[in-house]
Amino acid sequence: MKKLLASTLLAGLMMTGAHAQDLEPLTFQLKWVNQGQFAGYLVAKDLGYYEEEGLDVTINPGGPDIAPEQVIAGGGADVITTWMAAALAARERGVALVNIAQPFQGSALQLVCSEESGVETTEDFPGKTLGVWFFGNEYPFYAWMAKLGYSTEGGDEGVEVLRQAFSADPLLQGQADCISTMRYNEYKQILDAGIPEDSLTVFNFLDEGVGMLEDGIYVLEEDLADEAFVDKMVRFVRASMRGWEHAKENPQEAAEIVLENDMSGALTLESQVYQVEEAAALVGDSAALDEAAYEQTVQTLLNAVSPDNPAITAEPEGAFSTVVTDQL
Incomplete structure (x- = not known):
């Protein structure tokens, strides 16, 4: 019986190996x-x-x-x-x-602003610090700012760009007024931190005409x-x-x-x-x-x-x- 089981196992492994080779x-x-x-x-x-x-x-x-x-x-x-x-x-x-x-x-890219930021519309962006992902992810943001006519060099009439890591920490720790999030990832991190969804202002890049x-x-x-x-x-x-x-x-x-x-x-x-x-x-x-x-x-x-x-x-x-x- 042991020999039969061993032979069966060996045959199965040989078949698996042959299949993998194919x-x-x-x-x-x-x-x-x-x-x-x-x-x-x-x-x-x-x-x-x-x-x-x-x-x-x-x-x-x-x-x-x-x-x-x-x-x-x-x-x-x-x-x-x-x-x-x-x-x-x-x-x-x-x-x-x-x-x-x-x-x-579709697009899951969003800019999410805290209640403390005072941002309710895009008109509230000047003077604020906005978290932006780079490594090729920054293009929708810069297209949006160009469309709005806002400088990305800071100042009262422009926005300050924070090079954001791929997490929700800058918003949770008060380092930025608004941050980049994906609907399926960082946005959930914000909610899991206990921040009420109805306290957030959310801008979807697709809705803003710069979705990619x-x-x-x-x-x-x-x-x-x-x-x-x-x-x-x-x-x-x-x-x-x-x-x-x-x-x-x-x-x-x-x-x-x-x-x-x-x-x-x-x-x-x-x-x-x-x-x-x-x-x-x-x-x-x-x-x-x-x-x-x-x-x-x-x-x-x-x-x-x-x-x-x-x-x-x-x-x-x-x-x-x-x-x-x-x-x-």
């Missing part, structure tokens, strides 16, 4: 750490959707010192997810990124000349959207999968259920890029006047392709 390796770089923002991809991997498409997908988490655009440029990933603002800026600087799919159709496409899927332009690579991306995107659909329908299960992949040990089930629900709400029925939203993003970027790092200076060409989503 899978095509693919490395996917996230924009940030493993969290509900990326639930669809983590679910697709955990439930075997990628394997069903013949893919062995490695999902690499991001972080404060990791720029997906630089990772793929250096050969560290085959495909990345990032905001379109950062992708187009990188493209103009020589990293030929192409958007091949756009799961996130967020988590899209990007590859290098040269790779799209390879039909085998394109086919691989079709299967990757199809499995990823399947993962998002499952996450949307089963937020608690998806949150549990996120927690299994949490490398920090700081996430909670309650916070991740919230984040999965908010992130999944941004995912459209299709992964196809909305060209009108693309054009709005481009025009917003062209109007983003950053003193240190202008976003783009000319209309991009070839920055998106439908070669993948046309086959879904």
